[in-house]
Amino acid sequence: MKTTLFLSVSIDGLIADNxxxxxxxxxxxxxxxxxxxxxxxxxxxxxxxxxLKGDDTASLLHPAHKIVLSSRDIDPxxxxxxHARSPAEALEIxxxxxxxxxxxxxxxxxxxxxxxERLVDNIVIDLQPVAFGVxxxxxxxxxxxxxxxxxxxxxxxxxxxxxxxxVLRDGxxxxx
Numbered sequence: 001m002k003t004t005l006f007l008s009v010s011i012d013g014l015i016a017d018n019x020x021x022x023x024x025x026x027x028x029x030x031x032x033x034x035x036x037x038x039x040x041x042x043x044x045x046x047x048x049x050x051x052l053k054g055d056d057t058a059s060l061l062h063p064a065h066k067i068v069l070s071s072r073d074i075d076p077x078x079x080x081x082x083h084a085r086s087p088a089e090a091l092e093i094x095x096x097x098x099x100x101x102x103x104x105x106x107x108x109x110x111x112x113x114x115x116x117e118r119l120v121d122n123i124v125i126d127l128q129p130v131a132f133g134v135x136x137x138x139x140x141x142x143x144x145x146x147x148x149x150x151x152x153x154x155x156x157x158x159x160x161x162x163x164x165x166x167v168l169r170d171g172x173x174x175x176x
Contacts, residue, residue, distance in 0.1 A: 001095050004039075004122040005114055006105040007138055008032055011127065014135035015108060020047060024128045031126060031156055032105065033060040041065035041099050043090045044106025046074060049081065065097055069110050087114045112139045115146065120167050123148065129159035 008028050009015055016022045036042045040063045044052075049068040052061065066081045067090045068074065074083055084090035087110075094102045104114050114120050148165035156162050 001091065001099060002101045002121045003091065003114065003119055004101055004103055004124055005111055005120045006032065006035060006103060006124045006126075007111060008126040008128055009138060010130050010132045010135070012131045012133065013138055014132045015111075015138055016136040017132050018135050020136060021051075023132075024130060025159065027157055028126060028128055028160065030060060031160075031162075035124065036061060036063050036103050036105065039063065039099075039101050039103040041067075041094055041097075041101075041103055042106065043067045043069055043084070043087075043094075043102060043104045043110065045108075045110040046070035046072065047109075048106030063103075065094055065099060067093060069113070087117050087119050091119065108136050108139060115139060118169075122151070123165045123167065125163045125165070126156060127161045127163060 007015060008022060008024055008031075010024075022028075042061070042063050042065075044067070046068055049070075067084050068081050069084050069087065069090050071085055082093060084093055091102055104110060104120065147168040149168055151164040151166050153164070154162050
């Protein structure tokens with residue numbers, strides 16, 4: 001199974017403001033939902049899941065397989081979400097469901113965990129036309145250097161850009 005990490009990022013490399021809210025321009029949420037809905041799955045962190053509960057914008061997010069990743073004991077509450085304690089467990093759930101490409105999104109801790117465990121094959125970055133100045137960085141703690149190969153880019157609108165990268169294994173230019 002292929003894994004794709006999705007990040008919506010400000011021009012200064014932040015995924016949310018200091019309050020943990022991803023205040024991106026109109027259309028950014030819809031672009032992310034379309035990507036996740038097309039893949040029919042998403043792995044999100046506890047904080048992202050909590051932000052979605054009871055939020056009207058969550059109605060745009062409707063993949064068949066939704067996993068909340070948390071080392072804490074949690075009850076997702078609704079039947080459409082499942083709980084996984086580790087990135088490997090989340091991928092195992094999706095693999096058993098026959099998913100071909102796991103979409104990893106929703107939070108710094110999730111992005112960091114998958115990158116740290118070298119479980120990411122591709123990264124999609126939606127570069128948003130905003131600078132937060134201060135806020136939550138993409139990965140948080142330091143990671144081993146990861147080399148990427150640009151697979152493509154496309155304009156999402158007049159101001160935002162989607163970049164697609166392949167994670168190169170061992171930094172030696174080998175394909176994932």
